[in-house]
Amino acid sequence: MSAPQVVVHRDKELMAKAAAARLITKIVDAQAARGSASVVLTGGRNGNGLLAAVAEAPARDAVDWTRLDLWWGDERFAPDGDPERNYTQAREVLLDSVPLNPARVHPMPPSDGRYGKDADAAAEAYADELAAAAGPEDHGPVPSFDVLLLGVGPDTHVASLFPELPAVYEQERTVVGVHGAPKPPPTRTSLTLPAIRAAREVWLLAAGADKANAAAIALSGAGEVQAPAAGARGRSRTLWLLDEAAAAQLPRGLYPPASA
Ligand SMILES: O=C(O)[C@H](O)[C@@H](O)[C@H](O)[C@H](O)COP(=O)(O)O
Numbered sequence: 189m190s191a192p193q194v195v196v197h198r199d200k201e202l203m204a205k206a207a208a209a210r211l212i213t214k215i216v217d218a219q220a221a222r223g224s225a226s227v228v229l230t231g232g233r234n235g236n237g238l239l240a241a242v243a244e245a246p247a248r249d250a251v252d253w254t255r256l257d258l259w260w261g262d263e264r265f266a267p268d269g270d271p272e273r274n275y276t277q278a279r280e281v282l283l284d285s286v287p288l289n290p291a292r293v294h295p296m297p298p299s300d301g302r303y304g305k306d307a308d309a310a311a312e313a314y315a316d317e318l319a320a321a322a323g324p325e326d327h328g329p330v331p332s333f334d335v336l337l338l339g340v341g342p343d344t345h346v347a348s349l350f351p352e353l354p355a356v357y358e359q360e361r362t363v364v365g366v367h368g369a370p371k372p373p374p375t376r377t378s379l380t381l382p383a384i385r386a387a388r389e390v391w392l393l394a395a396g397a398d399k400a401n402a403a404a405i406a407l408s409g410a411g412e413v414q415a416p417a418a419g420a421r422g423r424s425r426t427l428w429l430l431d432e433a434a435a436a437q438l439p440r441g442l443y444p445p446a447s448a
Pocket residue numbers: 230231232233234235262263264274338339340341345346347348371
């Protein structure tokens with residue numbers, strides 16, 4: 189697993205724009221090298237802020253949207269179209285504005301779909317979908333995602349893996365149902381840490397003073413059960429994208445400011 193790299197931007201708006209430019213370039217390079225790209229999206233303000241910045245980016249259409257596979261790191265277990273769903277929010281800020289191939293967009297199941305209100309069955313079905321998309325060259329029963337995006341909660345949660353709750357202990361399954369999540373809604377589906385760690389690159393997004401403590405804890409050697417963000421590592425790269433407010437409590441030697 190790769191050691192975390194930290195890049196700090198002046199504020200959350202610049203962080204979103206810089207992360208969007210970085211993501212576009214990563215996708216374009218992956219498509220040039222392998223003919224397609226695979227990205228895992230996340231929910232929350234920073235995740236959606238990045239997607240909104242991609243939508244406005246001058247280089248947006250350098251991406252061949254028809255050859256992009258989109259997955260989700262977690263989902264609020266709600267009916268299809270519910271405004272609370274990460275999929276609904278991603279569609280609003282970006283996905284409905286670009287020519288994606290619907291067959292390559294993989295939302296996690298809603299609570300009014302084939303699996304009804306059974307979040308565990310929905311999680312198992314998504315794990316099967318991931319396994320079906322994995323190839324012999326992949327590291328386990330998930331595709332080798334080019335970039336797996338994660339927001340970071342003030343309690344250091346990532347996806348729907350919350351400190352000390354059962355899902356963060358999962359080492360076998362790639363997707364689990366989450367019950368009693370402290371961040372509403374309480375029922376969710378989420379990739380597990382082993383699935384997250386199958387990604388080539390993991391990018392963690394955190395902006396705002398309310399994330400400063402979480403970033404400092406996760407980047408100062410905390411264990412993954414107490415600080416799930418600490419366990420979110422990519423095979424070849426782990427990148428923390430912060431604004432200065434979220435970086436305020438980091439040990440000084442950890443980074444030079446990336447933008448004045
Ligand atoms: O479903 C969710 O809510 C997200 O996937 C969650 O993991 C989010 O990324 C963090 O809570 C950070 O959210 P903010 O960026 O809004 O602080």
